Amino acid sequence: MDTKDLLNMFPEKNSIPAEYQLQPIYQKEYLINGVIHVWTGNTREVYSPICVRNKDFVEPVLIGSYPLLNEKEVLEGLDAAVGAYDTGRGQWPTMSVEQRIQCMKSFNLRMREKRKEIVTLLMWEICKTLTDAEKEFDRTVEYIDATINSLKDLDRVSSRFVFELGIFAQIRRAPLGVVLCMGPFNYPLNETFTTMIPALIMGNTILFKPAKYGALFFRPLLEAFRDCFPRGVVNTIYGEGRTIIGPLISSGKIDVLALIGSAGAANAIQKQHPKPNRLKCVLGLGAKNPAIILEDADLELSVKECLLGTLSFNGQRCTALKILFVHKKVAQNFLDKFSEAVSLLKIGMPWKNGVTITPLPEKNKTLLMKEYIDDAIAHGAQILNRGGGVMNSTLFIPAVLSPVNESMKIYREEQFGPIVPIVPFDSIDLPIEYIRSSDVGQQASIFGTNPEEIARLIDPLVNQLCRVNINSQCQRGPDSFPFTGRKDSAEGTLSVSDALRVFSIRTLVAAKETDLNKMIVGEIIKERTSNFLSTDFIL
Numbered sequence: 195m196d197t198k199d200l201l202n203m204f205p206e207k208n209s210i211p212a213e214y215q216l217q218p219i220y221q222k223e224y225l226i227n228g229v230i231h232v233w234t235g236n237t238r239e240v241y242s243p244i245c246v247r248n249k250d251f252v253e254p255v256l257i258g259s260y261p262l263l264n265e266k267e268v269l270e271g272l273d274a275a276v277g278a279y280d281t282g283r284g285q286w287p288t289m290s291v292e293q294r295i296q297c298m299k300s301f302n303l304r305m306r307e308k309r310k311e312i313v314t315l316l317m318w319e320i321c322k323t324l325t326d327a328e329k330e331f332d333r334t335v336e337y338i339d340a341t342i343n344s345l346k347d348l349d350r351v352s353s354r355f356v357f358e359l360g361i362f363a364q365i366r367r368a369p370l371g372v373v374l375c376m377g378p379f380n381y382p383l384n385e386t387f388t389t390m391i392p393a394l395i396m397g398n399t400i401l402f403k404p405a406k407y408g409a410l411f412f413r414p415l416l417e418a419f420r421d422c423f424p425r426g427v428v429n430t431i432y433g434e435g436r437t438i439i440g441p442l443i444s445s446g447k448i449d450v451l452a453l454i455g456s457a458g459a460a461n462a463i464q465k466q467h468p469k470p471n472r473l474k475c476v477l478g479l480g481a482k483n484p485a486i487i488l489e490d491a492d493l494e495l496s497v498k499e500c501l502l503g504t505l506s507f508n509g510q511r512c513t514a515l516k517i518l519f520v521h522k523k524v525a526q527n528f529l530d531k532f533s534e535a536v537s538l539l540k541i542g543m544p545w546k547n548g549v550t551i552t553p554l555p556e557k558n559k560t561l562l563m564k565e566y567i568d569d570a571i572a573h574g575a576q577i578l579n580r581g582g583g584v585m586n587s588t589l590f591i592p593a594v595l596s597p598v599n600e601s602m603k604i605y606r607e608e609q610f611g612p613i614v615p616i617v618p619f620d621s622i623d624l625p626i627e628y629i630r631s632s633d634v635g636q637q638a639s640i641f642g643t644n645p646e647e648i649a650r651l652i653d654p655l656v657n658q659l660c661r662v663n664i665n666s667q668c669q670r671g672p673d674s675f676p677f678t679g680r681k682d683s684a685e686g687t688l689s690v691s692d693a694l695r696v697f698s699i700r701t702l703v704a705a706k707e708t709d710l711n712k713m714i715v716g717e718i719i720k721e722r723t724s725n726f727l728s729t730d731f732i733l
């Protein structure tokens with residue numbers, strides 16, 4: 195496999211299947227304060243990582259553009275969100291949980307109608323395979339349903355009074371204020387919505403900024419956001435992060451930052467808040483999840499899981515396995531089998547059946563991958579798989595690198611792409627020390643068959659990371675499981691139920707058990723004059 199073969203993986207213009215062709219979207223619209231405004235200023239052109247082939251060269255395809263708002267419009271968006279929240283007195287934060295659920299249900303119905311459009315855009319914007327783009331869409335609408343059900347459970351528990359030491363109280367979860375949501379390019383729909391949906395349904399108001407890659411596919415949802423929620427509750431801000439995020443945060447009016455991205459970006463944003471203690475952060479950041487393949491591991495199974503773990507969506511998952519430690523006694527056998535499996539991965543355009551490796555959306559990503567490889571080779575590693583590291587434009591053949599050691603950049607840095615660094619080890623102390631001394635701490639995978647040995651590893655690892663996977667790749671799902679990390683990997687825990695908690699705060703109405711207080715509270719409940727103080731039970 196050489197660069198010429200890769201060139202031929204790109205389609206000619208007229209060979210793109212009709213059902214996956216895309217009409218460019220030159221988006222001018224943005225939603226602020228319940229109005230879809232038309233932008234006349236600067237826009238950013240969006241080029242797909244999918245290129246078209248024209249004889250001996252390839253050209254990127256222009257698939258649209260989106261507004262680059264200025265500070266003025268973004269601050270109008272902020273005013274809209276602040277106004278809709280109205281220090282907690284707005285229509286949305288004071289609405290009953292049941293009414294908010296109705297709004298969310300109607301949004302989810304409207305969103306389902308856009309499946310085909312959104313899936314096609316996900317393929318063109320970030321090159322997620324058709325199957326994975328469909329999975330991302332379906333997982334997200336299911337997440338919305340699960341969030342609604344989880345909120346019902348939470349509300350049912352809160353619909354009763356607690357009596358303690360002569361005081362009775364109703365304890366509920368109340369919203370926090372204005373939430374700025376920013377998602378990553380690799381799960382631009384799912385990971386934006388897994389913060390935005392719980393934040394919304396708990397009564398917060400939202401400003402959301404799409405990722406740099408993966409922005410156009412929100413366009414089909416603007417009308418649904420406008421129609422399903424009161425004005426000002428959802429506001430979309432498009433623009434250059436560096437220009438628009440600073441003014442928002444330094445205004446001091448953002449109460450929660452929900453960011454899935456890099457620790458560098460999170461730190462730079464957090465610092466700009468004038469009262470940092472008031473800014474609650476819900477962050478999903480970097481990770482360098484290791485797999486440890488023990489000498490008694492089932493190698494077929496380890497290869498299968500490590501292949502999924504390292505190279506699904508070209509390794510562009512925060513949960514991806516980003517370094518493999520393999521016991522020296524089985525290293526050669528594992529390397530042979532793993533390299534062979536990597537060589538068999540299908541490379542191509544995202545709509546092709548069975549394809550795994552697709553073009554990379556980030557600018558200059560293939561060059562960055564090459565730099566990691568050159569550095570590793572200069573320090574003694576080799577590429578083990580056929581064609582590993584060969585590239586053409588946005589396509590890059592995954593490279594299996596071994597033996598990797600601490601002198602190489604790839605040992606510690608998060609490659610977030612199709613390179614698999616492998617470290618053969620003699621002593622289990624090496625991977626344990628690697629995890630202990632790492633700046634990140636999300637997950638790890640252990641492959642082995644001896645329960646005692648695995649147990650001995652679990653205990654030192656669970657206090658370094660937040661999930662240890664046995665004979666399984668690292669992953670976020672199922673979405674009911676807690677998803678978080680230690681050190682620089684995360685702040686706050688997400689899952690269907692945890693996210694509802696993270697975007698709200700326990701708040702209570704309490705009174706001493708006197709006849710007067712019982713009469714007042716009883717009357718409020720009977721007359722249904724408060725949405726908070728209520729024993730209504732959502733069925």
Ligand code: G3H
Nearest residue numbers: 511512513668669670671
């Ligand atoms: O990019 C990080 C995602 O949260 C990973 O999710 O493990 O379901 O692919 P996943």
